[in-house]
Amino acid sequence: MKQHSPPPRLSLRGITKQYPGCLANDDVHLDIAPAEIHALLGENGAGKSTLMKVIYGLVKPDRGEVLWDGLPIEVKDPAQARKMGIGMVFQHFSLFETLTVTENIALALGDDAGALDQLAEKIRTVSEKYGMTINPEREIHTLSVGERQRVEIVRCLVQNIKLLILDEPTSVLTPQEVDSLFITLRQLASEGCSILFISHKLNEVKALCHNATVLRAGRVSGECVPAEEDTTSMAKLMVGDDTPVSTTYPKKLRSTPLLCISDLNLHSDDPFGVHLKHINLTVNAGEIVGIAGVAGNGQEELLASLSGEHLCPDGKTITFAGDAVADLPPDQRRRWGLGFVPEERLGRGAVPEMSLTENALLTGFLSGLLSKGMVAWKKAETFADQIIDQYRVKAAGRHAQADSLSGGNLQKFIIGREIMQNPKILIAAHPTWGVDIGAATAIHKALISLRDKGTAILVISEDIDELFLISDRIGAICNGALSPVKPTPESSIQELGRMMAGDFSQSAHEGSATL
Amino acid sequence: MDIDLITNILYAMIRTGTPLLIVALGELVCEKSGVLNLGQEGMMLMGAVVGFIVTLLSGSLLLGFILAMVAGVLMSLIFGLITMELSANQVATGLALTIFGTGLSAFIGSEFVGKPIEGLDPVFIPVLTDLPIIGRMLFGQDLIVYLSFILFGAVYWFINHSRPGLVLKAVGENPHAANAIGLPVFKTRYLAIIFGGAMAGLAGGYLSLAYTPLWAENMSAGRGWIALALVVFASWKAERVLLGAWLFGLASILHLVFQGLGFAVSPNLLAILPYLATVVVLVILSSNQTRSRLVAPMSLGNPFHARG
Numbered sequence: 001m002k003q004h005s006p007p008p009r010l011s012l013r014g015i016t017k018q019y020p021g022c023l024a025n026d027d028v029h030l031d032i033a034p035a036e037i038h039a040l041l042g043e044n045g046a047g048k049s050t051l052m053k054v055i056y057g058l059v060k061p062d063r064g065e066v067l068w069d070g071l072p073i074e075v076k077d078p079a080q081a082r083k084m085g086i087g088m089v090f091q092h093f094s095l096f097e098t099l100t101v102t103e104n105i106a107l108a109l110g111d112d113a114g115a116l117d118q119l120a121e122k123i124r125t126v127s128e129k130y131g132m133t134i135n136p137e138r139e140i141h142t143l144s145v146g147e148r149q150r151v152e153i154v155r156c157l158v159q160n161i162k163l164l165i166l167d168e169p170t171s172v173l174t175p176q177e178v179d180s181l182f183i184t185l186r187q188l189a190s191e192g193c194s195i196l197f198i199s200h201k202l203n204e205v206k207a208l209c210h211n212a213t214v215l216r217a218g219r220v221s222g223e224c225v226p227a228e229e230d231t232t233s234m235a236k237l238m239v240g241d242d243t244p245v246s247t248t249y250p251k252k253l254r255s256t257p258l259l260c261i262s263d264l265n266l267h268s269d270d271p272f273g274v275h276l277k278h279i280n281l282t283v284n285a286g287e288i289v290g291i292a293g294v295a296g297n298g299q300e301e302l303l304a305s306l307s308g309e310h311l312c313p314d315g316k317t318i319t320f321a322g323d324a325v326a327d328l329p330p331d332q333r334r335r336w337g338l339g340f341v342p343e344e345r346l347g348r349g350a351v352p353e354m355s356l357t358e359n360a361l362l363t364g365f366l367s368g369l370l371s372k373g374m375v376a377w378k379k380a381e382t383f384a385d386q387i388i389d390q391y392r393v394k395a396a397g398r399h400a401q402a403d404s405l406s407g408g409n410l411q412k413f414i415i416g417r418e419i420m421q422n423p424k425i426l427i428a429a430h431p432t433w434g435v436d437i438g439a440a441t442a443i444h445k446a447l448i449s450l451r452d453k454g455t456a457i458l459v460i461s462e463d464i465d466e467l468f469l470i471s472d473r474i475g476a477i478c479n480g481a482l483s484p485v486k487p488t489p490e491s492s493i494q495e496l497g498r499m500m501a502g503d504f505s506q507s508a509h510e511g512s513a514t515l
Numbered sequence: 516m517d518i519d520l521i522t523n524i525l526y527a528m529i530r531t532g533t534p535l536l537i538v539a540l541g542e543l544v545c546e547k548s549g550v551l552n553l554g555q556e557g558m559m560l561m562g563a564v565v566g567f568i569v570t571l572l573s574g575s576l577l578l579g580f581i582l583a584m585v586a587g588v589l590m591s592l593i594f595g596l597i598t599m600e601l602s603a604n605q606v607a608t609g610l611a612l613t614i615f616g617t618g619l620s621a622f623i624g625s626e627f628v629g630k631p632i633e634g635l636d637p638v639f640i641p642v643l644t645d646l647p648i649i650g651r652m653l654f655g656q657d658l659i660v661y662l663s664f665i666l667f668g669a670v671y672w673f674i675n676h677s678r679p680g681l682v683l684k685a686v687g688e689n690p691h692a693a694n695a696i697g698l699p700v701f702k703t704r705y706l707a708i709i710f711g712g713a714m715a716g717l718a719g720g721y722l723s724l725a726y727t728p729l730w731a732e733n734m735s736a737g738r739g740w741i742a743l744a745l746v747v748f749a750s751w752k753a754e755r756v757l758l759g760a761w762l763f764g765l766a767s768i769l770h771l772v773f774q775g776l777g778f779a780v781s782p783n784l785l786a787i788l789p790y791l792a793t794v795v796v797l798v799i800l801s802s803n804q805t806r807s808r809l810v811a812p813m814s815l816g817n818p819f820h821a822r823g
Contacts, residue, residue, distance in 0.1 A: 058695070078697035094692035096685045098809050106678070107685050108696040113678070141809070 087156025532764025541714025557616020562719025587716020634728025
């Protein structure tokens with residue numbers, strides 16, 4: 001145990017929380033000192049979220065106690081947590097889109113908010129002090145994702161804050177935004193505020209955090225000082241010893257265009273949508289092209305155009321091996337040989353109330369699961385079993401409803417379903433989002449072997465490390481425009497970060513078409 | 516058209532618009548919290564019949580109005596329990612409430628159909644009543660009409676300027692986020708539902724105790740539905756609810772106006788005007804996605820499940 005002269009700001013003692021069929025937290029101990037930046041590391045499903053909800057009073061633990069400044073307390077609800085000085089920045093922002101920044105913050109402050117104009121002044125002062133300028137009068141729906149996160153953080157800072165909890169805060173930020181967030185957090189810690197930084201990104205934890213607690217399957221699997229560890233040893237703590245955690249894949253450059261997008265423009269009807277501007281992109285047979293970008297920069301619109309959910313009047317805007325398809329609906333594109341993994345798993349990737357077999361059938365019916373117009377249930381069940389088996393989907397069986405799976409497991413199932421149909425073109429949004437490292441490696445390997453069979457693969461992801469790992473060529477989308485797409489070895493994280501922020505400087509004037 | 520006719524039209528417009536205004540204000544607050552209660556008609560009828568019977572038996576109008584509101588609240592609590600505790604579909608539950616209220620009020624009131632009571636008298640405010648044209652309209656009405664003016668002011672201030680109003684809007688936009696920052700989602704929605712019930716009961720009482728002081732089966736005659744349309748027509752803004760209620764009131768007395776002017780237009784034809792206006796507004800609203808998405812409470816009609 002670490003020795004601190006004052007008692008830890010927060011101390012968790014033997015926290016245990018059992019959900020039906022899942023032990024989310026099992027005897028978890030955790031200490032955070034004042035002014036300490038503490039990392040809570042773990043894969044998806046390791047129990048990080050549950051633990052954090054226990055601290056914030058959203059979940060009541062079955063056993064264990066919480067000590068605050070050395071005194072045992074029971075956090076009944078978020079309001080009490082806030083009064084104690086605990087602030088939380090959620091992964092999925094808890095902001096109200098039709099209200100202004102000030103109103104949003106006033107809501108969270110409860111009766112301490114005071115008059116709105118004074119609060120606005122305070123917001124301005126605090127946000128400038130920590131280098132996160134925001135305009136208090138703006139309505140949330142007009143703000144970018146990065147700005148929304150600032151609002152969440154400032155919302156915690158305007159109160160007397162002693163512990164700030166951040167849940168995967170960097171997943172929505174460009175690398176440059178991550179850097180400035182870290183500067184803010186260090187400043188905050190130096191003033192005595194404790195920070196609990198929840199993440200699965202080892203590099204960030206190494207760069208920022210003083211201490212780390214690693215969770216695996218609900219238990220503390222280790223504690224370490226990130227600066228003194230290398231990422232491999234921390235990854236081992238996260239996933240266990242037997243899983244290979246890092247590999248590299250050979251990069252290939254190909255020249256047989258399979259998927260071509262030429263001058264795609266799309267005017268989004270969604271008030272919060274993005275208009276696509278002159279998108280040009282070629283994906284060759286046997287290569288993986290990766291598109292990075294902060295969420296909400298046109299990814300959804302691009303995906304909708306590619307899947308066929310949004311039809312273009314001119315079919316030649318998008319071609320599959322020369323066939324004009326931009327005016328064809330999704331099923332005809334699939335018949336051609338398109339595989340598609342959408343961003344939303346529930347609702348678009350899978351029907352929540354249907355069993356895995358039925359969900360497998362939804363896109364798999366083209367590959368021999370029908371006979372004379374009737375469903376061949378035996379074959380469909382075999383197909384579902386194969387996916388579950390091969391992608392190690394944790395589920396109660398092929399009869400399990402899709403919404404009973406955890407996000408990561410459902411993702412494995414959907415990816416597996418598409419890959420096993422051997423598509424000629426595969427479009428995958430966030431292929432490993434929320435998936436543990438072991439399974440992510442399996443998905444990466446499957447993608448690479450699909451590539452080597454000659455499939456053209458387009459991956460759209462917010463995870464830059466992943467894109468550098470698997471992409472043969474790489475680019476970024478920002479505000480509906482696509483950057484030049486370069487061979488991965490010729491690009492760098494810094495350059496990609498600039499492109500994600502909209503700076504396509506090097507070839508902006510020659511047009512964004514490459515290859 | 517002479518001055519007297521105009522004065523009378525304006526007077527009748529406010530009078531006819533008042534029950535609509537009261538119900539619609541209740542429904543507005545309810546919908547702002549994200550709850551769509553289609554049971555307005557049923558709650559109004561229960562308010563009307565209970566208010567009438569109580570006044571008939573006790574002779575007290577005040578008691579009649581109070582118990583009319585209580586009846587509305589009890590009805591709304593049925594709705595609240597089913598939709599909030601049991602997470603039932605709000606639309607289906609609301610429809611059931613209307614059918615239930617229509618039937619139950621007819622059953623309770625069958626003995627009392629056509630019996631006379633002394634209705635609510637107008638209270639003339641000295642001097643102001645004698646103003647030309649608007650005097651009768653604004654200052655020669657009964658107490659419930661004056662109360663509806665106050666209610667409008669209170670609801671307007673509550674929604675736009677008070678902190679609980681902000682909480683109400685937040686809960687209606689995103690109950691999960693509201694819960695996450697510690698706002699009382701259930702309490703807020705319950706209170707909004709109860710307020711809606713009280714207002715529907717009051718409006719029902721107004722019908723049977725003041726507007727036409729008698730009880731007749733199904734006497735609300737679709738006003739609950741008009742009020743629902745009115746909230747949409749007003750694009751969830753209190754000041755437009757006020758304007759819309761009076762406009763709809765005017766629309767429903769237009770046939771009298773036309774008679775007065777010597778035109779014969781079927782009152783049934785004119786009765787479609789409020790609905791027609793609502794359809795037009797809906798079309799205009801949905802023609803622009805930005806507007807339609809920002810104008811209605813975003814979680815309207817979605818149940819909120821308590822955390823696991």
